[in-house]
Structure formats: structure tokens, C-alpha cells
Amino acid sequence: MKKLTISLGLIFLAFGLTSCKKIEEVPSDKDIRMEWWRDAKFGMFIHWGLYAIPAGEWKGQKLEKGKIGEWIMHSLDIDISEYEKLANEFNPIKFDASKWVKIAKDAGMKYIVITSKHHDGFSLWDSKVSDYDVIDASPYKRDILMELTNAANEAGIKMCFYYSIMDWHHPNAESPKNYKHQNNPDANWDNYRENYMIPQITELVKKYKPAVLWFDGEWIPEWTEKQGSDLYNYLMDLDPKLIINNRISKAREGMSGMNKYDDAAGDFGTPEQEILEETSDYDWESCMTMNDTWGYRKDDDNWKSSEQLIYNLIDVTAKGGNYLLNVGPMADGEIPQESISRLKDIGNWVKINGEAIYSSLRWKPFKKDNIYFTLSKDEKFIYAILTEKISDGKIKINGFLPLKDSEIIHLGTNKKVKWEKLSETKFSLSFPQIENFGFAQTLKIRVK
Numbered sequence: 001m002k003k004l005t006i007s008l009g010l011i012f013l014a015f016g017l018t019s020c021k022k023i024e025e026v027p028s029d030k031d032i033r034m035e036w037w038r039d040a041k042f043g044m045f046i047h048w049g050l051y052a053i054p055a056g057e058w059k060g061q062k063l064e065k066g067k068i069g070e071w072i073m074h075s076l077d078i079d080i081s082e083y084e085k086l087a088n089e090f091n092p093i094k095f096d097a098s099k100w101v102k103i104a105k106d107a108g109m110k111y112i113v114i115t116s117k118h119h120d121g122f123s124l125w126d127s128k129v130s131d132y133d134v135i136d137a138s139p140y141k142r143d144i145l146m147e148l149t150n151a152a153n154e155a156g157i158k159m160c161f162y163y164s165i166m167d168w169h170h171p172n173a174e175s176p177k178n179y180k181h182q183n184n185p186d187a188n189w190d191n192y193r194e195n196y197m198i199p200q201i202t203e204l205v206k207k208y209k210p211a212v213l214w215f216d217g218e219w220i221p222e223w224t225e226k227q228g229s230d231l232y233n234y235l236m237d238l239d240p241k242l243i244i245n246n247r248i249s250k251a252r253e254g255m256s257g258m259n260k261y262d263d264a265a266g267d268f269g270t271p272e273q274e275i276l277e278e279t280s281d282y283d284w285e286s287c288m289t290m291n292d293t294w295g296y297r298k299d300d301d302n303w304k305s306s307e308q309l310i311y312n313l314i315d316v317t318a319k320g321g322n323y324l325l326n327v328g329p330m331a332d333g334e335i336p337q338e339s340i341s342r343l344k345d346i347g348n349w350v351k352i353n354g355e356a357i358y359s360s361l362r363w364k365p366f367k368k369d370n371i372y373f374t375l376s377k378d379e380k381f382i383y384a385i386l387t388e389k390i391s392d393g394k395i396k397i398n399g400f401l402p403l404k405d406s407e408i409i410h411l412g413t414n415k416k417v418k419w420e421k422l423s424e425t426k427f428s429l430s431f432p433q434i435e436n437f438g439f440a441q442t443l444k445i446r447v448k
């Protein structure tokens with residue numbers, strides 16, 4: 001018997017050793033690794049780089065409406081030799097890392113994802129393998145990523161980096177089928193990948209210890225699923241705590257952002273400018289702009305309302321996702337006032353209603369009759385978030401019952417709301433005492 005146990009143990013050990021890579025990872029390991037991220041719900045995306053200088057206009061020519069600011073080099077067909085001169089002008093004297101972090105924190109955001117390098121190839125840190133970075137190529141000469149990392153660590157905010165696989169600047173990263181700027185017949189993708197891109201990402205992980213790596217630009221034909229899973233495995237060895245989005249692989253299905261097939265490398269799906277219709281068992285994060293651009297465009301004033309953004313946060317959370325909301329700072333280092341005021345509004349809402357959001361779990365159904373439901377992590381409370389005005393102060397909820405003799409609390413006023421059992425799964429409540437019943441109010445219902 002003992003012998004059998006030992007040999008079984010050896011078999012399991014061997015199995016365990018061969019199965020320490022991504023695809024065979026036991027679910028509980030991923031659960032532990034993802035826990036802070038799943039609890040966080042709300043993060044700030046920052047698109048910042050040289051494109052903030054032209055801000056949507058190049059030598060008098062305006063980007064078309066609807067085009068995104070960080071794509072200006074591509075959209076207006078600007079030569080590399082012209083575009084890279086912007087680095088000489090990159091001098092964001094008003095940049096203050098702790099100010100940005102405070103804006104995010106006050107809005108209730110728990111993590112920040114910033115473009116360490118976007119498609120234009122300019123790096124916001126002192127990269128040892130590049131001269132095209134803020135230290136070597138700009139007069140600013142301050143390590144933006146280090147300053148943000150320090151400020152975020154101090155504030156208890158997780159710092160995360162976006163990194164573009166596609167690179168419009170590096171001579172070896174040319175993608176002839178996909179990209180029009182470079183026509184380098186000697187372009188050598190493997191050379192770019194091995195001697196530039198992977199060393200850069202390694203620098204980021206070793207020096208700044210980001211909590212998430214958010215890849216993008218993976219759609220170019222040079223990038224393959226194998227390169228993606230190799231990189232994923234390499235990075236997880238480098239830092240087993242890392243969380244990595246699905247754009248490291250090739251599995252993403254367009255803007256919906258979820259995977260076309262199973263077993264692709266990456267930890268979460270990345271719907272872009274949209275929110276899933278239903279919940280999903282694969283983790284996901286909706287990234288979204290407040291207007292129509294990621295990188296700053298001075299002429300984009302198509303701002304979403306604060307109510308819309310709060311609604312999105314509720315919608316995403318109730319469906320089990322995270323909400324990554326973008327700001328595009330200006331070239332001087334300031335976040336546009338329109339973004340700041342919206343973030344303040346969201347912050348005021350989460351100060352009152354945040355317990356229905358953070359660390360919450362999905363409830364089924366996540367929504368009924370314009371009421372969203374979330375479940376507290378200890379499963380003792382269901383939160384009902386009412387997104388429509390209830391004119392007579394009376395609603396019926398079907399699907400569960402509050403714990404006998406428990407009270408329902410209206411967050412914000414802390415007032416008790418009377419409820420009455422109608423059947424084994426149905427109850428009604430009325431709260432005429434809540435005056436001016438406004439947008440997105442939360443009722444906290446004890447169920448256990």
C-alpha cells in the first residue's frame with residue numbers, strides 16, 4: 001500500500017511538473033492570481049505618448065471625425081522621419097504622477113493601465129534597448145513609468161502596462177501586408193521580437209513589477225499563436241503573479257474581444273468600446289473611451305455623460321466584468337477637465353454605492369426590470385441597483401427572499417425600507433420616504 005502511495009505520488013508529481021504551464025494550470029491557481037483583479041472592477045486606462053502633441057491635427061490637416069488620436073501617424077500617412085521629430089517637443093511640464101493617481105483613486109479606480117509603448121513605438125520609460133524613449137529622445141528626460149509606479153504604490157493602486165506588439169517605428173517590425181509606412185525589404189521580425197520587444201517587456205516586468213501586462217497590436221500577420229503562448233509562458237515564469245490580457249494571443253474576436261477558441265494564452269477577454277450582452281465564465285474587461293478617442297484629440301467633444309459612465313460600470317460589474325475607462329492626457333501632462341469632472345461624479349457615486357460594486361459576485365439574473373443585482377463576496381447580501389426612477393416608490397422583486405425579519409437598507413440615506421413577502425420567491429418593498437429618487441440607487445438586502 002505504501003509503495004502504491006509512493007508511486008502514485010511520483011506519478012502525480014511528474015504530472016504536476018509537466019503541467020506547470022498555462023493551459024494545464026489548475027483553476028484554483030488562477031483564482032488566487034486573479035483575486036485582486038476580480039475584486040477591483042474599475043480601472044483607469046491612460047493613452048499617452050507623442051500623439052498628444054498633434055492632438056488630432058498635423059500641419060493644418062485635421063483627422064477625420066471618428067478617427068482616433070493615437071493613430072494619427074497611420075491615418076495621415078506621416079513618415080517615420082517626420083513623426084519621430086515629435087520626441088524633441090515632448091516636454092509635459094505639468095505632468096505630476098501623484099496628481100494622476102489621485103484622480104484615479106478619487107474616482108474609485110483600483111488600477112491604472114498606461115501605454116508604455118503604443119503602435120507609434122515611442123517608449124515612456126528609459127529602455128536600454130531603445131533610443132526612441134522619453135529619456136533618450138525627449139527634452140523631458142524623466143522616467144514617466146517609474147514616477148507613476150511609485151505614486152501608485154504609495155496610493156495602493158495597482159500599476160499596469162499596455163504594450164503594443166505592432167511597432168510602426170522599428171525598422172525590423174515592419175508588417176508589409178498590414179502597414180504602409182515602412183518598406184524595408186530586410187525587415188526581420190524575429191530580430192525585432194527577440195532583440196527589442198521581448199527585452200523591452202522584460203525590462204518592464206523586472207524593473208517596474210506591473211500587476212497586469214495589457215498587450216495590443218497582436219493582429220499583424222507576423223505575430224502567431226505560438227509566439228503568443230511562448231511569451232505568456234516566459235512572462236509567467238518571470239513573474240508568476242502577472243495577469244495578462246488575451247491580446248497576447250491571436251484568439252480575440254474583433255471588438256467583442258472574447259476568444260474564438262479555447263486554450264489560447266491570456267487571462268481575460270478585452271471587449272473594446274462595448275459591453276458583453278451576457279455574463280461569461282472567462283474573465284473579461286471592457287475598455288472604453290469617455291469621448292471617441294483614446295489618445296488626446298483637441299477637437300473631440302463627444303463626451304458621454306457621467307450617468308452613462310456610471311451605468312456602464314454597473315452593467316459591467318453585474319455581468320462579472322471589469323470596466324477600464326480611458327483618459328487621454330494632453331501634451332503638457334494634464335488630464336482634460338471634461339474627464340476629470342466625469343471621474344469626480346463617478347467617485348461620488350461609488351463612495352455611496354461602492355459596496356455593491358467592489359468584490360461583488362454575479363447574481364443570476366444580473367438584471368430584471370431595470371434592476372441590477374450583485375452579490376456580496378460573503379454571499380450575505382444581495383444589492384439591488386435601481387437604474388430607473390420608481391414614481392410611486394413601490395417595487396416587486398422576484399427570484400429570492402430577504403432573510404426573515406431582516407431589514408433592507410437604502411445606501412446613501414441609510415434609511416430602512418419596508419418589505420413584505422408575497423410568495424416563497426417574491427417580495428415587495430416600498431420607500432416613499434426616499435425623496436427625489438434619483439439615478440442608480442442601491443438597496444442592500446440581507447439574504448443569509
Ligand code: JFZ
Pocket residue numbers: 068070071216217219254255272287294
Ligand atoms: C486598439 C488600438 O489600436 C487603439 O489605439 C487603442 O489602444 C485600443 C485600446 O486598442 O484598438 C483596436 C484594436 C483592434 C481592433 C479595433 C481597435 N479590432 O480588431 O477591430
